Amino acid sequence: MSFLKFTPRKLTGPYSTHAYRYFSRPITTNRPHFPCVEAHAVRESQLRQTTSSSLSSSVSRNPSSASGPEPPYARPNPHSYHVYHDPAPLELTYGSTLPSFDIAYETWGTLSPERDNVILLHTGLSASSHAASTSLNSAPGWWEKFVGPGKALDTNQFFIICTNVIGGCYGSTGPSSIDPTTGNHYATNFPIVSIFDMVHAQFRLLDHLKVDKLYASVGCSMGGMQSLAAGWIHPERVGKIVSISGTARSSPSAVAMRYAQRSVLMADPNWNNGFYYDGLPPHTGMKLARQIATITYRSGPEWDLRFGRQMRSLPEQTSDKPRMPALCPDFLIETYLDHQGEEFCLKYDANSLIYISKAMDIFDLTASSLAANQLMPPPSASSTPTLSSSTAHKTSHSKSHPPPVNPPPHLTDLAEGMRPLSSIPTLVLGVQSDILFTVEQQREMADALRMAGNERVSYYELGGVWGHDTFLLDVLNVGGAIRGFLS
Amino acid sequence: MSFLKFTPRKLTGPYSTHAYRYFSRPITTNRPHFPCVEAHAVRESQLRQTTSSSLSSSVSRNPSSASGPEPPYARPNPHSYHVYHDPAPLELTYGSTLPSFDIAYETWGTLSPERDNVILLHTGLSASSHAASTSLNSAPGWWEKFVGPGKALDTNQFFIICTNVIGGCYGSTGPSSIDPTTGNHYATNFPIVSIFDMVHAQFRLLDHLKVDKLYASVGCSMGGMQSLAAGWIHPERVGKIVSISGTARSSPSAVAMRYAQRSVLMADPNWNNGFYYDGLPPHTGMKLARQIATITYRSGPEWDLRFGRQMRSLPEQTSDKPRMPALCPDFLIETYLDHQGEEFCLKYDANSLIYISKAMDIFDLTASSLAANQLMPPPSASSTPTLSSSTAHKTSHSKSHPPPVNPPPHLTDLAEGMRPLSSIPTLVLGVQSDILFTVEQQREMADALRMAGNERVSYYELGGVWGHDTFLLDVLNVGGAIRGFLS
Numbered sequence: 003m004s005f006l007k008f009t010p011r012k013l014t015g016p017y018s019t020h021a022y023r024y025f026s027r028p029i030t031t032n033r034p035h036f037p038c039v040e041a042h043a044v045r046e047s048q049l050r051q052t053t054s055s056s057l058s059s060s061v062s063r064n065p066s067s068a069s070g071p072e073p074p075y076a077r078p079n080p081h082s083y084h085v086y087h088d089p090a091p092l093e094l095t096y097g098s099t100l101p102s103f104d105i106a107y108e109t110w111g112t113l114s115p116e117r118d119n120v121i122l123l124h125t126g127l128s129a130s131s132h133a134a135s136t137s138l139n140s141a142p143g144w145w146e147k148f149v150g151p152g153k154a155l156d157t158n159q160f161f162i163i164c165t166n167v168i169g170g171c172y173g174s175t176g177p178s179s180i181d182p183t184t185g186n187h188y189a190t191n192f193p194i195v196s197i198f199d200m201v202h203a204q205f206r207l208l209d210h211l212k213v214d215k216l217y218a219s220v221g222c223s224m225g226g227m228q229s230l231a232a233g234w235i236h237p238e239r240v241g242k243i244v245s246i247s248g249t250a251r252s253s254p255s256a257v258a259m260r261y262a263q264r265s266v267l268m269a270d271p272n273w274n275n276g277f278y279y280d281g282l283p284p285h286t287g288m289k290l291a292r293q294i295a296t297i298t299y300r301s302g303p304e305w306d307l308r309f310g311r312q313m314r315s316l317p318e319q320t321s322d323k324p325r326m327p328a329l330c331p332d333f334l335i336e337t338y339l340d341h342q343g344e345e346f347c348l349k350y351d352a353n354s355l356i357y358i359s360k361a362m363d364i365f366d367l368t369a370s371s372l373a374a375n376q377l378m379p380p381p382s383a384s385s386t387p388t389l390s391s392s393t394a395h396k397t398s399h400s401k402s403h404p405p406p407v408n409p410p411p412h413l414t415d416l417a418e419g420m421r422p423l424s425s426i427p428t429l430v431l432g433v434q435s436d437i438l439f440t441v442e443q444q445r446e447m448a449d450a451l452r453m454a455g456n457e458r459v460s461y462y463e464l465g466g467v468w469g470h471d472t473f474l475l476d477v478l479n480v481g482g483a484i485r486g487f488l489s
Numbered sequence: 490m491s492f493l494k495f496t497p498r499k500l501t502g503p504y505s506t507h508a509y510r511y512f513s514r515p516i517t518t519n520r521p522h523f524p525c526v527e528a529h530a531v532r533e534s535q536l537r538q539t540t541s542s543s544l545s546s547s548v549s550r551n552p553s554s555a556s557g558p559e560p561p562y563a564r565p566n567p568h569s570y571h572v573y574h575d576p577a578p579l580e581l582t583y584g585s586t587l588p589s590f591d592i593a594y595e596t597w598g599t600l601s602p603e604r605d606n607v608i609l610l611h612t613g614l615s616a617s618s619h620a621a622s623t624s625l626n627s628a629p630g631w632w633e634k635f636v637g638p639g640k641a642l643d644t645n646q647f648f649i650i651c652t653n654v655i656g657g658c659y660g661s662t663g664p665s666s667i668d669p670t671t672g673n674h675y676a677t678n679f680p681i682v683s684i685f686d687m688v689h690a691q692f693r694l695l696d697h698l699k700v701d702k703l704y705a706s707v708g709c710s711m712g713g714m715q716s717l718a719a720g721w722i723h724p725e726r727v728g729k730i731v732s733i734s735g736t737a738r739s740s741p742s743a744v745a746m747r748y749a750q751r752s753v754l755m756a757d758p759n760w761n762n763g764f765y766y767d768g769l770p771p772h773t774g775m776k777l778a779r780q781i782a783t784i785t786y787r788s789g790p791e792w793d794l795r796f797g798r799q800m801r802s803l804p805e806q807t808s809d810k811p812r813m814p815a816l817c818p819d820f821l822i823e824t825y826l827d828h829q830g831e832e833f834c835l836k837y838d839a840n841s842l843i844y845i846s847k848a849m850d851i852f853d854l855t856a857s858s859l860a861a862n863q864l865m866p867p868p869s870a871s872s873t874p875t876l877s878s879s880t881a882h883k884t885s886h887s888k889s890h891p892p893p894v895n896p897p898p899h900l901t902d903l904a905e906g907m908r909p910l911s912s913i914p915t916l917v918l919g920v921q922s923d924i925l926f927t928v929e930q931q932r933e934m935a936d937a938l939r940m941a942g943n944e945r946v947s948y949y950e951l952g953g954v955w956g957h958d959t960f961l962l963d964v965l966n967v968g969g970a971i972r973g974f975l976s
Contacts, residue, residue: 032678033677033678033762033764034677034678034762034763035762036677036755036762038752038755039755039756039760039762042756095811096811096813096814097810097811097813189520190520190521190523190816191519191520191521194813194814194816251798252798253789253792253793254789254792254793254796254797254798254820254821254822255784255788255789255792255793255822257798257820257822257823258784258792258822258823258826259784261780261818261820261822261823261826262777262780262781262784262826264816265525265777265780265826265827265830266753266777268523268525268526268816269526269529269773269777271758273526275520275521275522275523275526276521277520286756290749290752290753290756293748293749293752294749294781297742297745297746297749301742302740302741302742302924302927305740305741305742305745306740306741306742309741310741310899311738311739311741311744311853311858323584323863324582324583324584324861324862324863325861325862326583326584326681327583327681327847327850327851329677329681329751329755329843329844329847331748333741333744333748333850334741335741335742335744335745335748336744336745336748339745339748339749339752340752343752356816357816360814360816363814363820364814366798371798374811374812375811375812376810376811412797437789437924440789
């Protein structure tokens with residue numbers, strides 16, 4: 003891979019700090035040039051400089067003071083969160099074992115003397131434990147508006163714990179961690195992890211903190227999967243379950259969209275089969291992957307309202323001649339995707355993206371899948387009471403939302419698998435404009451829980467145009483449903 | 490870019506002929522290997538061999554007898570279609586000019602003595618002129634079931650012409666063509682082309698064929714855009730318009746999905762700013778782009794039915810232990826996307842994909858956009874009769890489908906721009922599960938035509954799970970609507 007020579011020139015305007023706004027000097031006068039493509043080489047060049055200088059200096063302890071685009075996950079700041087180190091092995095779903103592991107976590111609120119007010123908050127794919135600002139880290143968290151006094155997760159009442167998941171890169175053990183048995187980064191020697199493994203590690207932390215039972219297990223997106231998995235593994239230790247825009251089994255279209263992301267990432271030569279920690283990260287593949295992901299996080303109707311067919315403004319634009327379209331980002335929707343990709347591509351570890359997105363794909367609470375993975379015994383007609391859609395329901399809520407009359411086989415299979423969740427009050431909330439965790443999957447989850455005999459399923463669908471990202475934005479409706487359910 | 494050494498080993502099973510089914514010998518015993526990533530290097534290696542051998546031999550005239558993965562568009566077979574060479578310049582929308590141009594075309598049926606039975610069939614993005622088999626080329630065409638005696642486009646009655654579009658790579662002038670002024674491939678010195686430019690070139694062919702007026706202009710997907718553009722440019726030369734899963738202006742989400750494809754393609758080092766014709770094509774970028782495109786062509790519900798959460802079968806699979814998930818394609822939906830990408834990546838020219846997808850993005854029949862591109866004068870209050878949603882309609886059909894009562898501004902803008910189409914009977918057909926050309930855009934198109942005063946708008950929405958690809962599959966409903974409209 004060879005790179006062009008650059009003469010960076012900073013332009014003004016939105017996103018002016020991003021690399022593709024630097025225009026190169028054309029190599030030959032007859033050939034067009036493409037700032038959006040050259041941006042990858044600019045970033046690579048900057049990374050080379052930073053990598054070579056950081057190799058000869060000590061690791062910065064304060065990410066905010068660090069200069070250059072060195073990935074922040076490569077500069078962990080353990081002063082901004084707690085780390086629980088468990089020296090004992092963690093056995094994983096697919097037969098491997100982590101010899102020991104770390105879990106990064108943060109807390110909000112006060113643990114009651116009875117230790118009965120704990121909410122375990124699960125994150126989406128790429129989030130850290132920093133759900134909200136703390137005394138250790140004043141930066142706003144990813145759910146800042148939902149965690150605090152009087153908020154959806156009310157810190158006047160609850161003690162909230164949020165962890166970085168196993169497989170992640172923000173302080174918990176993941177592919178970028180050092181394998182204690184070799185002294186090298188795990189890279190793609192890291193074992194395949196499942197949503198169940200993430201939750202097992204979280205309960206080891208809860209054991210350490212002497213928390214026997216959660217008041218509630220709460221999560222959004224992938225966190226919704228973990229929230230269900232927590233109740234599934236330890237029904238007696240989970241008081242309530244909240245799943246916001248989650249699913250009990252990933253759909254083929256969600257797998258497809260994550261597969262497309264993994265494909266572009268793994269095709270980046272810098273990915274190097276996952277062994278890039280001593281060199282340059284696959285920043286281009288990460289940018290391209292994030293652009294695809296961003297398409298799945300919002301909705302077309304939102305973009306219609308927000309961007310429509312507006313184009314970015316050009317310094318040289320005049321009104322007396324037609325604007326020449328560019329092959330690089332031109333419409334605002336394109337600059338938006340470019341911006342999202344650029345912002346993310348050095349913030350998160352590529353291997354973590356691959357492993358955790360895979361964990362989401364393979365999550366499946368149907369009885370047949372659980373049995374195939376030896377997570378529960380195969381269903382047998384004699385030992386298993388027959389599921390019925392005509393089960394009597396006691397609460398008025400359940401009466402008004404009975405299970406389906408003639409459920410399709412996959413729904414019966416799912417209800418069978420979700421039986422361990424039958425006595426845990428569960429909030430299922432989904433968004434009609436979500437194309438990643440579709441509303442059909444929310445209905446399926448609620449139906450399966452009810453078929454499994456759960457009489458305390460609260461189910462909400464939200465409208466609006468924010469798609470999957472609604473859980474990050476809609477404090478009024480998402481926050482209100484959670485607050486009501488937890489109180 | 491360096492490549493691994495391979496010991497190809499062919500496996501059995503579906504898609505076993507594809508490169509990623511060749512497993513490599515691991516470089517070091519401690520590092521995992523990834524057949525899906527190595528497939529790119531395998532393909533590159535095969536291309537290197539083919540390219541070097543083809544450079545020393547004459548170009549094959551028969552694609553079917555050609556061996557190796559050399560792109561078929563690099564081996565044009567002018568014996569299988571007609572080529573109209575126009576020696577005169579073609580002036581383009583955005584100020585550039587093609588000094589001369591070729592249009593590849595095929596025909597079906599018999600031209601009437603009055604030359605009044607001509608249907609111009611427009612293609613989607615990547616299709617050739619080969620809509621159906623001919624005496625020159627017996628291979629099935631992309632719309633084989635829709636073109637022929639007694640079919641939707643009935644060759645007993647009509648003379649059908651289908652062209653490869655300007656910008657394409659199947660015989661018409663495009664980025665892979667030789668620029669007569671330089672003797673080199675145009676590459677990205679090819680000018681930006683618009684849907685209007687494609688249609689202008691088609692009418693130059695019609696002039697050559699002495700066809701004054703089309704019985705109908707028919708198109709699906711991008712062809713729907715061309716179909717509208719034909720009537721817009723030459724209202725007096727188009728008798729009827731058929732738009733199947735088309736649009737009058739691309740939505741931001743469609744632009745986003747095509748932008749993601751262009752991004753991964755242009756990031757492939759082989760793309761080389763578009764100048765790859767003397768070397769290796771960006772086959773990896775093309776594969777990744779096609780995977781993304783494939784996601785937009787079908788629908789989640791179809792994949793639920795077709796693939797569900799089934800995984801590919803493994804030779805070594807046993808039932809007594811959990812199956813270890815792979816980071817390479819594992820679910821059938823993943824192998825499907827991989828297969829689609831692999832099949833396409835050497836069939837189509839990368840620059841054609843970039844230019845034509847851009848032409849789709851910039852197509853916009855709103856009056857404000859047309860005025861900005863100097864395609865029509867800016868609307869003025871005095872010269873333009875006010876559009877009204879309360880226009881009287883004469884036909885019973887229009888009465889049952891009146892224009893909206895309080896149209897939003899963008900719809901008024903679109904109706905204003907579509908006024909040249911007000912007297913051409915138009916069939917608008919869309920599919921509710923289409924995520925690329927959404928049903929909202931179909932409704933918008935029909936509403937705008939009615940607001941523009943068109944009293945002969947036939948409008949259909951189809952259900953079903955086939956998404957955008959419905960126009961290729963649903964002979965009964967799509968074919969039936971077309972046949973009814975044309976008769």
